[in-house]
Amino acid sequence: MPLFEPGVAYVDISSGQLKGATSRYVKTFRDLDGLYEDSAAFSSLVDRSGDEVAYEVTDYKPSSNLGDIIIGVTRMEPGKIGNEYYMTRGHIHARPNRPEMYYGESGLGVMLLESPDGQIRTIEIKPRTMCYVPPFWIHRSVNVGRQPLVMTFSYPADSGQDYDIIAKAGGMRSRIVDDGKGGWKTVENKGYRIRPQALVDSIMAKVE
Ligand SMILES: O=P(O)(O)OC[C@H]1O[C@](O)(CO)[C@@H](O)[C@@H]1O
Numbered sequence: 064m065p066l067f068e069p070g071v072a073y074v075d076i077s078s079g080q081l082k083g084a085t086s087r088y089v090k091t092f093r094d095l096d097g098l099y100e101d102s103a104a105f106s107s108l109v110d111r112s113g114d115e116v117a118y119e120v121t122d123y124k125p126s127s128n129l130g131d132i133i134i135g136v137t138r139m140e141p142g143k144i145g146n147e148y149y150m151t152r153g154h155i156h157a158r159p160n161r162p163e164m165y166y167g168e169s170g171l172g173v174m175l176l177e178s179p180d181g182q183i184r185t186i187e188i189k190p191r192t193m194c195y196v197p198p199f200w201i202h203r204s205v206n207v208g209r210q211p212l213v214m215t216f217s218y219p220a221d222s223g224q225d226y227d228i229i230a231k232a233g234g235m236r237s238r239i240v241d242d243g244k245g246g247w248k249t250v251e252n253k254g255y256r257i258r259p260q261a262l263v264d265s266i267m268a269k270v271e
């Protein structure tokens with residue numbers, strides 16, 4: 064096995080970027096079609112600012128080898144579509160038994176987690192909060208604050224991302240919305256379809 068060189072990168076909180084990243088991707092509002100309940104509010108946002116960046120991921124990926132890790136930074140704009148806070152697409156890892164760690168750098172976020180059988184958990188993430196996303200949980204980050212949400216993350220390099228699991232269920236089971244007092248609350252996603260038990264069993268059996 065050849066030796067890799069140690070790596071270094073810098074978390075620039077004001078830009079919300081990892082300086083020294085090896086890869087970067089952005090999602091514009093236009094890319095997030097179908098995520099939000101209020102489709103009229105979504106369309107009017109896309110008409111006004113569809114090409115603006117909703118969130119950005121910069122990361123350092125030494126390899127995609129088993130046993131290696133990816134480290135990076137996510138930055139998400141603050142705001143709402145209707146009464147629903149801005150969020151990432153969300154995914155389960157393609158190798159679903161891979162976990163993840165998120166660390167709050169600035170702003171106020173919520174990690175919304177859903178198990179394949181439809182249990183929901185939420186973890187509020189403030190600066191210096193370290194959040195453990197266990198294996199097999201679908202996860203999405205939500206910016207519930209008034210400032211950009213910046214989080215550092217790390218996860219196994221061979222995890223991969225599966226976005227279909229959310230799309231096929233009609234979204235995640237809960238939505239994170241304004242509680243009317245400047246905070247947040249979870250509400251039921253009316254379009255959600257619970258996964259058949261056979262599908263849940265097949266996901267839970269994927270251990271490699
Ligand atoms: O993949 P999504 O749902 O667009 O969200 C991005 C986040 O998830 C990750 O892919 C990690 O699993 C990070 O790159 C980033 O924090």
Ligand SMILES: [Fe+2]
Binds near residue numbers: 202218
């Ligand atoms: Fe992930």
